[in-house]
Amino acid sequence: MAAGNSVVLLSGGLDSATAAAVAKSRGFSLFALTFVYGQRHDIEVEFARKIANFLSVTSHEIIHLPDILFKSSSLVRASGKAIVPGDGVTIPATYVPARNIVFLSIALSYAETIGASHIFIGVNAVDYSGYPDCRPEFIEAFQNVVQMGTKSGIQGNPIIIETPLIRLTKGEIIKLGLSLGMDYSLTTSCYNPSGDGIPCGVCDSCRIRQKGFSEAGIQDPALHRNYGK
């Protein structure tokens, strides 16, 4: 069931691990990309390596982005801003300017360079932090850029942006990943972990993760890392 090559965006988090597991289950070879951009939670890069290894990816590239980007976000250490929970209504201070646009653009260029037909990204617009670049309207707009702005696109064979999680709840995502054999002990979600990688338990991302495992009715296998303590 070889489906060809796909580029998968792998952050080290639960969603991207699940999206990558979906790509693998559909028979794709996985070319994983992980981005380093001054994030406080850069320990996620080590988790991305574990996930890449677990999923037997064909290659895993770690991309260092220019440090002039993203510095207005509290997720970035250089911002000097504290991580505070969002209000669930407005876009929170953790918003990273155009992050998924940059990630998808680089994935797109890489896909066209290596001849991959699909890009998998674990965006989700149900249990999420309210970022505009996680919504279906954004993905549709980006797909149109692929159609209009790439050689493969105007030749009628555009690279496809796959978002298998976009309309699932966090609980549904976890159940999907477990059904595919994903090991969530290899993932991390906290925006602001302590130096040894222990999650804070109170940031938006920790809380959404906890809600997901609760909905799925199982214990978070990362709890041995004192998740949420």
Next chain:
Amino acid sequence: MAAGNSVVLLSGGLDSATAAAVAKSRGFSLFALTFVYGQRHDIEVEFARKIANFLSVTSHEIIHLPDILFKSSSLVRASGKAIVPGDGVTIPATYVPARNIVFLSIALSYAETIGASHIFIGVNAVDYSGYPDCRPEFIEAFQNVVQMGTKSGIQGNPIIIETPLIRLTKGEIIKLGLSLGMDYSLTTSCYNPSGDGIPCGVCDSCRIRQKGFSEAGIQDPALHRNYGK
């Protein structure tokens, strides 16, 4: 006539220099970005520095892109491919996968990070090499991504992609730049210059430049570099 801050994509070529001069003439402060991506003509980065200096930009950042990108293009040294003129119908081998998508995405993130309201890019769809990411349809699609995928966009104040040259001939671009005081001796266009920066005179970009100066009825001030010899 302060118009605020703009990000300008500055390659070292004639078009981007003109687009930057337009931005300056409209009263914008210029935050220039130049990309290094293994291009054969990386001497253009030195020309970009000269142009940035000439236009008194507020800042000029040189961005090194990951070397896994773009390697299928003959413009990139690591491709091992020779530069050959295009046929004017199909997309030529100099096509760089998703180049302007990557450039605009990084410019967009930078603009939103620093609070710039406009991005100037010197794309042109008249006298050009046939790249899909230089056409108005692509720019419109990318503008829609800004609307859908950024905080400023969904808050009704999207960053504007400015393409002041998109429907001009090369001759018109040169006349526009000269009317704004641009010094084209500071620009380079050749895809495949010799080690000391002397243009080949036969690549698509050299030929389009020569045609432009011929149409404008003036001599290319870069001819002192033996342009085209």
